[in-house]
Amino acid sequence: MMPLLTTKGLSRNFGGLRAVDGVDFALMPGEIRAIIGPNGAGKTTFVSLLSGRIRPSAGMVVFDGADITTMPAYRRVRLGVAYTFQITSVFANLTAFDNVALPVQRTLTDGRSKGQVRNGVMAALERTGLADRAGTLAGQLSYGHQRLLEVAMGLALKPRLLILDEPTQGLADSEIDNFITLVREIAKDATVLLIEHNMPVVMQLADRITVFNFGKILAEGTPEQIRANGQVQDAYLGATHD
Amino acid sequence: MHFGPHLLLAALEGLVTSAVLALTALGLSLVFGVMRVVNVAHGEFFMLGAVLAWAISTAIAGHPAVGFVAALAIAPLLVGLVALIAERLVLRRLNYNPEGTIVATIGMLYIIQQLALTFYGPEARPVEPPFSYRILLPWFGYSGYKLSVVAASAILLVITWLVLTRTKIGLIMRATQYDRETAQAFGIPVERVYAGVFAVGAMLAAIAAVLIVPISQAHYLMGQDPLLLSFIVVIIGGLGSLRGTVVAAILIGLSDGIVSMFFSPTLAKIIATLVVAMVLVFRPQGLFGTTQR
Amino acid sequence: MRDASPAKTYALHIGVIALLFALNFVLPDYHQGLFARIMALAVFAMGYNLLFGYVGLLSLGHAMFFSAGLYGAGLTVHHLGWGVPEAFIAGVACGALLALVIGLLALRTTGVAFLIVTMMFAQVFYLLILYFAAWTGGDQGLVIQQAARVVSIGGASLDLTNPTVRYMSALAMFAIVLLITLAIVRSRFGRVLVAIRENEERTKMLGYDTGANKLAAVVASGAICAASGAAYALLFGYVGSSFAGVQYSILPLLWVLLGGAATTLGPLVGTLFMYYVTDITSGFTSAYLLIVGVALILLVLFFPKGILGSIRQRWLGWLP
Numbered sequence: 001m002m003p004l005l006t007t008k009g010l011s012r013n014f015g016g017l018r019a020v021d022g023v024d025f026a027l028m029p030g031e032i033r034a035i036i037g038p039n040g041a042g043k044t045t046f047v048s049l050l051s052g053r054i055r056p057s058a059g060m061v062v063f064d065g066a067d068i069t070t071m072p073a074y075r076r077v078r079l080g081v082a083y084t085f086q087i088t089s090v091f092a093n094l095t096a097f098d099n100v101a102l103p104v105q106r107t108l109t110d111g112r113s114k115g116q117v118r119n120g121v122m123a124a125l126e127r128t129g130l131a132d133r134a135g136t137l138a139g140q141l142s143y144g145h146q147r148l149l150e151v152a153m154g155l156a157l158k159p160r161l162l163i164l165d166e167p168t169q170g171l172a173d174s175e176i177d178n179f180i181t182l183v184r185e186i187a188k189d190a191t192v193l194l195i196e197h198n199m200p201v202v203m204q205l206a207d208r209i210t211v212f213n214f215g216k217i218l219a220e221g222t223p224e225q226i227r228a229n230g231q232v233q234d235a236y237l238g239a240t241h242d
Numbered sequence: 243m244h245f246g247p248h249l250l251l252a253a254l255e256g257l258v259t260s261a262v263l264a265l266t267a268l269g270l271s272l273v274f275g276v277m278r279v280v281n282v283a284h285g286e287f288f289m290l291g292a293v294l295a296w297a298i299s300t301a302i303a304g305h306p307a308v309g310f311v312a313a314l315a316i317a318p319l320l321v322g323l324v325a326l327i328a329e330r331l332v333l334r335r336l337n338y339n340p341e342g343t344i345v346a347t348i349g350m351l352y353i354i355q356q357l358a359l360t361f362y363g364p365e366a367r368p369v370e371p372p373f374s375y376r377i378l379l380p381w382f383g384y385s386g387y388k389l390s391v392v393a394a395s396a397i398l399l400v401i402t403w404l405v406l407t408r409t410k411i412g413l414i415m416r417a418t419q420y421d422r423e424t425a426q427a428f429g430i431p432v433e434r435v436y437a438g439v440f441a442v443g444a445m446l447a448a449i450a451a452v453l454i455v456p457i458s459q460a461h462y463l464m465g466q467d468p469l470l471l472s473f474i475v476v477i478i479g480g481l482g483s484l485r486g487t488v489v490a491a492i493l494i495g496l497s498d499g500i501v502s503m504f505f506s507p508t509l510a511k512i513i514a515t516l517v518v519a520m521v522l523v524f525r526p527q528g529l530f531g532t533t534q535r
Numbered sequence: 536m537r538d539a540s541p542a543k544t545y546a547l548h549i550g551v552i553a554l555l556f557a558l559n560f561v562l563p564d565y566h567q568g569l570f571a572r573i574m575a576l577a578v579f580a581m582g583y584n585l586l587f588g589y590v591g592l593l594s595l596g597h598a599m600f601f602s603a604g605l606y607g608a609g610l611t612v613h614h615l616g617w618g619v620p621e622a623f624i625a626g627v628a629c630g631a632l633l634a635l636v637i638g639l640l641a642l643r644t645t646g647v648a649f650l651i652v653t654m655m656f657a658q659v660f661y662l663l664i665l666y667f668a669a670w671t672g673g674d675q676g677l678v679i680q681q682a683a684r685v686v687s688i689g690g691a692s693l694d695l696t697n698p699t700v701r702y703m704s705a706l707a708m709f710a711i712v713l714l715i716t717l718a719i720v721r722s723r724f725g726r727v728l729v730a731i732r733e734n735e736e737r738t739k740m741l742g743y744d745t746g747a748n749k750l751a752a753v754v755a756s757g758a759i760c761a762a763s764g765a766a767y768a769l770l771f772g773y774v775g776s777s778f779a780g781v782q783y784s785i786l787p788l789l790w791v792l793l794g795g796a797a798t799t800l801g802p803l804v805g806t807l808f809m810y811y812v813t814d815i816t817s818g819f820t821s822a823y824l825l826i827v828g829v830a831l832i833l834l835v836l837f838f839p840k841g842i843l844g845s846i847r848q849r850w851l852g853w854l855p
Binding site: 520 | 641643646648658659662663822827828829831832
């Protein structure tokens, strides 16, 4: 099977710092992949390079067989690479409905009918359990609901690859359980790449795990393999006592 | 007169413009650099300095030098006071929000302009120079006062530079400019620094105006050109860079003096404005600034 | 922005238009003339509001779009002897074209730089009008003769210098632009513009080419402002460089702030209010600029949302 996304020698320097350093990475269609690693390991920079928010210093990104290294972010989104932000960045002054309507109206091709947008929005809100809050301003939602809204917006893009940057940060335990169910459901029709610090979530969700350290890939494998990997324990699991 | 002396005269006139422009632009640049406030009323502080200089020098009898010195001492202080009040009453309440302060300083521009028109009137009025010594060059005589303006401006620029780089006040200002929150955390009274910077910025414009009134008269609309030229200088020099501001002021002043001696002043202004707009579009860090990343 | 009450929204806007129509028959001569002027200039404010209110781009150069329409219409009538409809279209086209060029350049910058760049381009435009005084009349301006301001359709002819014709023409343009604005604001395009204002980076990551959307908004805004300028030239018969000065870039900002940025009716309310404040106070003071200055500062300090913006926040959440 052909990988959905690959990178070759992907690098990004900030001044003298090599935040991402020659990363070769491959993601198979349909999998749930977690990226873990200590703070400052280059995880967010790496996914930002994938989504096109920042440009690489060297290397290339290939999505579905096409070289997208120099493609602007908005066109990658149209190809199906969706990104949800680490810091919640819903449109606080717009209603939850309008927040989701933005991605929905863009993916609709027929253009005209208002009902289509409404149906699409409500479907995405229902999937994330926010349907009864459609008319609320996003800024007035609780933090957990804002994170869910963020996911709903990602979903509404109908992505082929959904990149989630620390999606469970700040969620309560009960919300995390719902979230895990949600991601499993999303993964039925999309590939999921998530950066996550919460180890139980990673171990439950991920098919495979990639470990970053100092801008490079330290290890990659199934949750069991990663758990058993001594290097990883030294670099990360041992160090943070998670 | 031959071409050479003609050019020399143009260059001298340009140098005087540069000297005044450098001071005015420095005020604008300080305020923008430290406070991130675009002060649209800056030109009106300039005008206010000139109008007050006329008022003070005509109120004092005796030798013109006495009146001029009094104006040079008092007018900037009064302008600084006006700026301080404006900062307290308006800018601080807006929490220095960039767009809010622009709208507010536009308001100040209109208020100051209208008050000047009401109380000073629409006439252009001269101030007598403190001395009228002429330096005799082989080709023409040149006003000694104009050259002393250049010298005074140079001295003031050096003093400002020393204060900014060698004193504790300068350090505090740079710290505030670099990061407002951190500066506050280190116990720097940011609000007082801002108030001081805004007043000093206005005073620099006022000093420049007092220096120039004996050459070009005081008028209630005289603030518009210095404002635009200061913007141009600050942009070309790189926002918030002292050295860039001075270099750009000399460049703009000289080219303005030379170009307007040989071409239509309107055309010269059109070209200069267009060039600066293009610089801002294609090289926003200025010609002498460096990129942040 | 919500779909909750389209009927109420349309009723309100049609109601405002109907009210303005009725006022023509009630207002004394002086106020009828003033209202015609206000409606023509409210269109200028609506064009400004589209960019400033909805996209959040603060321009200080919109006088150039207004005067592109003013001169585009005025000069074609004066020098080429064009008819009123052709001249109006020429004015709007000039504004749209200028906005396209300025947009392509100025949108490379953001924030304060955008404001300064637009101000400088407008200054260049103003100086060009003075420089080409042979054609533009310089700071004296040009008066468009009454004979050139008559529209003949078939056998009938409409004289734009007739107060009622002038009022109705201004109202027609105002109504059309108001409904266009309302349609834009309620459309998907309008939703994207607001999203750009709120968070441009996020909007990009939803797959929108924010640059293209902003450019479209600049062109639409420029064309609307030019329509106002063209109508002003044809209805009031005067074309002058003072309309290109920086003051006419600041006035629409003032009107929009006063009426309420990002409200469809705010520009009308702001223009109306400011005109009558000036009119009433002119009885005992000539300090027009002082009033403008004080109004700007008070607004930005105490009513940053403007009249309709505050009403929307307190009472009428559905107001578009």
